[in-house]
Amino acid sequence: MNDSELVEETIVFVKETLKGAEGGHDWFHVQRVFNNTLLLAKEENVNILVVSLAALLHDIADPKFHNGDESIGPQRAKDFLNSLNVEGKTSKHVIDIIKNMSFKNSLDKNRKSFNSKELKVVQDADRLDAIGAIGIARAFNYGGYKNRELYNPDIAPNLNMTKEAYKKSKAPTINHFYEKLLLLKDKMNTTTGKKIAKQRHQVMLDYLEQFYKEWNGQL
Numbered sequence: 001m002n003d004s005e006l007v008e009e010t011i012v013f014v015k016e017t018l019k020g021a022e023g024g025h026d027w028f029h030v031q032r033v034f035n036n037t038l039l040l041a042k043e044e045n046v047n048i049l050v051v052s053l054a055a056l057l058h059d060i061a062d063p064k065f066h067n068g069d070e071s072i073g074p075q076r077a078k079d080f081l082n083s084l085n086v087e088g089k090t091s092k093h094v095i096d097i098i099k100n101m102s103f104k105n106s107l108d109k110n111r112k113s114f115n116s117k118e119l120k121v122v123q124d125a126d127r128l129d130a131i132g133a134i135g136i137a138r139a140f141n142y143g144g145y146k147n148r149e150l151y152n153p154d155i156a157p158n159l160n161m162t163k164e165a166y167k168k169s170k171a172p173t174i175n176h177f178y179e180k181l182l183l184l185k186d187k188m189n190t191t192t193g194k195k196i197a198k199q200r201h202q203v204m205l206d207y208l209e210q211f212y213k214e215w216n217g218q219l
Contacts, residue, residue, distance in 0.1 A: 009084060010053055013080055025142075032134070036129065037054075039125075040124055040190050050090055053090070058101060097119045124192075128196055135181055143172070143173035146170070151172050151173070166179070174211070
């Protein structure tokens with residue numbers, strides 16, 4: 001099976017696996033991250049097969065939909081790649097990316113770090129989908145899924161969260177902007193990612209300004 005066929009088989013697998021998934025973490029999210037990955041990869045010297053497979057499989061079993069279990073996604077991805085007889089070195093790199101790309105892992109100061117050019121590309125591609133207009137939509141979609149408040153002026157954002165506190169948070173969706181989304185611009189790795197993130201960051205700032213005006217009854 002050549003690289004193109006591997007990618008096509010993976011797309012079929014992910015589409016089927018994520019049928020009925022929460023709207024911010026469904027096949028269309030994965031498709032956007034995959035497209036972002038290919039866009040960013042044009043300016044980076046990376047293994048295209050590795051970044052493609054990692055982008056497609058990164059949310060195959062998001063921990064927040066599996067009681068916080070971070071082992072299910074990487075294992076499911078590994079089993080699938082093994083079923084396609086993907087080269088061991090390639091499979092390991094893809095799994096390492098999946099294990100290390102999440103924002104919450106950056107909150108774990110004791111975590112052993114893994115890094116690669118491919119990780120940086122896929123991580124940026126995923127983070128781009130968490131900000132801007134679609135990022136706003138995804139945040140409120142997930143907040144609704146979890147029955148969270150839109151905003152509560154009495155609950156301040158926690159700007160010093162540990163990984164465990166982040167995973168357990170039930171804060172209003174607006175708090176999530178300050179606890180994650182507005183921090184992503186300065187965490188981008190690639191030149192193209194940084195450029196796109198800057199524009200999408202401004203979209204969120206403009207949105208928040210308008211949100212507070214409407215919340216406070218300002219014309």
